[in-house]
Amino acid sequence: MNVVMSLTKSRDVVHEPAAPTLALQNVSVAYAAGAQGTTRQPRPAAGADYALREVDFTVEAGQRIAVVGPNGAGKSTLFKLIVGTVKPTEGLVTVYGHGPNGHICIGYVPQRNQIDWSFPVTVEDVVMMGRVGRIGLFRWPARRDREIVADSLARAGAAHLAGRQIGELSGGQQQRVFIARALAQEASLLLLDEPLTGLDLPSQEALFEILDSVRPDGVTVVVATHDLNLAAERFDKVLLLNKRVVAFGAATAVLQPHFLLEAYGGGGVISNR
Amino acid sequence: MDWLLEPLSYSFIVRGLLASIIVGVVCSVLGTYVVLRGMAFFGDALAHTILPGVVVAFLLGWPLALGALVMGILTAVGIGALSSQGVVKEDTAIGVIFAGTFALGVAMLSATGNYTVDLAHFLFGNLLGVSATDLWVTLGLGIVVLLTILLFYKEFLVISFDPTLAVTLRLPAEFLRYLLLVLIAITIVVALQVVGIALMVAMLVTPAATASLLTRRLAPMMGVAAIIGAASGIVGLYLSFYLNIASGPAVVLVTTLLFVLAFLFAPQRGLWRRG
Numbered sequence: 001m002n003v004v005m006s007l008t009k010s011r012d013v014v015h016e017p018a019a020p021t022l023a024l025q026n027v028s029v030a031y032a033a034g035a036q037g038t039t040r041q042p043r044p045a046a047g048a049d050y051a052l053r054e055v056d057f058t059v060e061a062g063q064r065i066a067v068v069g070p071n072g073a074g075k076s077t078l079f080k081l082i083v084g085t086v087k088p089t090e091g092l093v094t095v096y097g098h099g100p101n102g103h104i105c106i107g108y109v110p111q112r113n114q115i116d117w118s119f120p121v122t123v124e125d126v127v128m129m130g131r132v133g134r135i136g137l138f139r140w141p142a143r144r145d146r147e148i149v150a151d152s153l154a155r156a157g158a159a160h161l162a163g164r165q166i167g168e169l170s171g172g173q174q175q176r177v178f179i180a181r182a183l184a185q186e187a188s189l190l191l192l193d194e195p196l197t198g199l200d201l202p203s204q205e206a207l208f209e210i211l212d213s214v215r216p217d218g219v220t221v222v223v224a225t226h227d228l229n230l231a232a233e234r235f236d237k238v239l240l241l242n243k244r245v246v247a248f249g250a251a252t253a254v255l256q257p258h259f260l261l262e263a264y265g266g267g268g269v270i271s272n273r
Numbered sequence: 274m275d276w277l278l279e280p281l282s283y284s285f286i287v288r289g290l291l292a293s294i295i296v297g298v299v300c301s302v303l304g305t306y307v308v309l310r311g312m313a314f315f316g317d318a319l320a321h322t323i324l325p326g327v328v329v330a331f332l333l334g335w336p337l338a339l340g341a342l343v344m345g346i347l348t349a350v351g352i353g354a355l356s357s358q359g360v361v362k363e364d365t366a367i368g369v370i371f372a373g374t375f376a377l378g379v380a381m382l383s384a385t386g387n388y389t390v391d392l393a394h395f396l397f398g399n400l401l402g403v404s405a406t407d408l409w410v411t412l413g414l415g416i417v418v419l420l421t422i423l424l425f426y427k428e429f430l431v432i433s434f435d436p437t438l439a440v441t442l443r444l445p446a447e448f449l450r451y452l453l454l455v456l457i458a459i460t461i462v463v464a465l466q467v468v469g470i471a472l473m474v475a476m477l478v479t480p481a482a483t484a485s486l487l488t489r490r491l492a493p494m495m496g497v498a499a500i501i502g503a504a505s506g507i508v509g510l511y512l513s514f515y516l517n518i519a520s521g522p523a524v525v526l527v528t529t530l531l532f533v534l535a536f537l538f539a540p541q542r543g544l545w546r547r548g
Contacts, residue, residue, distance in 0.1 A: 083437060083440060083441055084440060084441075085437065085440050101443070102443070103441075103443070104441065104442055104443050106441045107441065108437055108438065108441050110435065110437060114437075115434075115435065116309075116434070119309065119433075119434050120309070120485060120488060120489055120490050120491050120493075120494050121430070121434060121490060121491060122489065122490055125430075125490065125491070126434075128427075129427070129430065129431050129434065129435070129438060130438075130442075132427050132428065132431050132442055132444065133441075133442030133443060133444065135427070137424075137425075137428065138424055140427075141427075165489040165490075181438075185441070185442070
């Protein structure tokens, strides 16, 4: 029954116009809970039972949010919650007023080390994958899908790469391709997991130009990053995370010494450029 | 030309040739997913677990394919379910089921009279014993596998390349994963008579691995793998005829040789070119 339903249903759920783009209400994720979901979580360190605890925040349409925090702060778990691969132990995650699992509007740009770059696909093939949910089962890409793919590649500044095998790309080009894939998916909530890591300054700049260009379409962008300077300069709001929300708001309010000390402890992680 | 045509005057060789072409194509096309998803051990294990099913069918006088199919699908789904629970690691689950069922099959067979000959046929294939009925079953199941791959081409591509994307696109990922396991089970049944249980993994992995060295997109990889698989079947059968060696190993040796050649001399990725 379940299978039949999911086979026939490929459209996005209706978005509640009044609901925020993304809302987490008092969400906790226990480490053991991951095993019941589709993704297994690492075993907890001694004493730590929760990957995330009582996380509560709201993101409005079109905002650009930086998620910062030390390693193991729960950034990846937070993204998995939003995507829907991890279920909250307590609390509620909603995207446009509904649980994440009905949505095909959530675009996820994975960390680069999660992708097999030797896979036999070209840039164009990867971006077309973003269309698969909308094309539906037992159908092939139509002309409109190919047009959207070409348009998405152009918007991400990757049109000239279309025929390349993905392993032949530089780090910055790889990011553009996955953003193009999210655009082709017609994502209105874009999640990027550590997209800035390993990029040189021009590539970082190019990435922000692309994110700027989708802002007029009301695309909401959530970015996990280690770079506090960029978080301060290029985002509307910063979510400082360490298992729970240490602070959330404008960068000037969040990136205060006492909050950073609370999130990172006494280590010298703060000036990381 | 006589040397090419002479074997074809025997109808059992023609049937064997057709069977090895079908098997070469089907195994190699599905094998691209086995290679890309890193399921070689699973494929090898699944081939071994079908032995009890084959033996039971053999002892009861049923078609071997039926026993193999039932056992193959049962264990494919069983391994999938066991490993998705996360209680034991997948390769551990596979190892336990693989060895246990294989032992059961050998034990059952050893209780019967003509133990060694029959076991050799199951383990290494019996290409020259392919009957007309076998050929039709092989063809029918082969078409089912290829059509299913065609129907779910883009979905299989997504779940193999980026499982998280499959989730955000709300594809029926678990259904697709099990479907792929069942397709591997059916393919193993198709290939049973040609290469046998012990060498099955070679047909699933080697032509696709060779093709991966020569191509950069999935569809051409499948096409090249199919050609390599079919060619290996044909050349292997002729070698078997003229050198008087067992047919299954002959087919596998040819496909292995082709892999070594590609590994050394592939235009871009060959060892030779990379220096």
